[in-house]
Amino acid sequence: CIYINDEPADMFGKVMTIRDELIPVYFKLCTDVPLQTVDALVQRLAGVTVEDTHMSLFANPDNPRDTKASLARIIVARYYGETIAAETEESWNKQFRDKEKPQEIETVNVKPNKLIDLVGAHFDLSRSEARRLISQKGVKVDDVVVEDELMVLKKSALVQVGKRRFVKFKI
Structure with a gap:
């Protein structure tokens, strides 16, 4: 709509x-x-x-x-x-x-945490929705597809969810 x-x-x-x-x-x-x-x-x-x-x-x-x-x-x-x-x-x-990243990407300060929790919280998704996105290869960390839903983000990274949602998690 x-x-x-x-x-x-x-x-x-x-x-x-x-x-x-x-x-x-x-x-x-x-x-x-x-x-x-x-x-x-x-x-x-x-x-x-x-x-x-x-x-x-x-x-x-x-x-x-x-x-x-x-x-x-x-x-x-x-x-x-x-x-x-x-x-x-x-x-x-x-x-x-052209598959370029947006010029303006939101930066969020966070503590080291499981990627599934960061994605869920920042993109307003339930834990099961975040898990589904990860299992369907819809989440990338620094341009690398994530397949491990238990991955812990320990350093700053650019996270892409789907084709057009980006956030920079700063640890």
């Missing part, structure tokens, strides 16, 4: 996760892109070459990922302005497309 008061990064990310077949629906309901252009876009996504005067809105109208990025930028711009939309897209591309 995408809310109009979501943070720009959350809004952008949620649009990027919609199913490809919903792209035209979102364009029709959430943007001012002319319906003729949306119809042409649907045809382009299906592999039919169609020209439309508004196709310049899209970086690569033949690629669903790029089309969703254009949709996300348009929606974020509607609520936060073009500058923030462009910054959000750039940040999203760095983190997800």
Whole structure:
């Protein structure tokens, strides 16, 4: 569910996760892109070459990922302005497309503790949710996948939970 008061990064990310077949629906309901252009876009996504005067809105109208990025930028711009939309897209591309870490990562001072407890407490997860994430290889410490749920964090480390949540635990 995408809310109009979501943070720009959350809004952008949620649009990027919609199913490809919903792209035209979102364009029709959430943007001012002319319906003729949306119809042409649907045809382009299906592999039919169609020209439309508004196709310049899209970086690569033949690629669903790029089309969703254009949709996300348009929606974020509607609520936060073009500058923030462009910054959000750039940040999203760095983190997800280019696999870079975010520039600003929260640092938390902690005492040596089990990773499962630190992850659970900091990311507001139950112990069983943290255990499940670790067992499914969804937690990394300094870019290394953690498989031992009993691992004790004894030195400062960058911890990644999932694809986009990072925290620097400082011991």
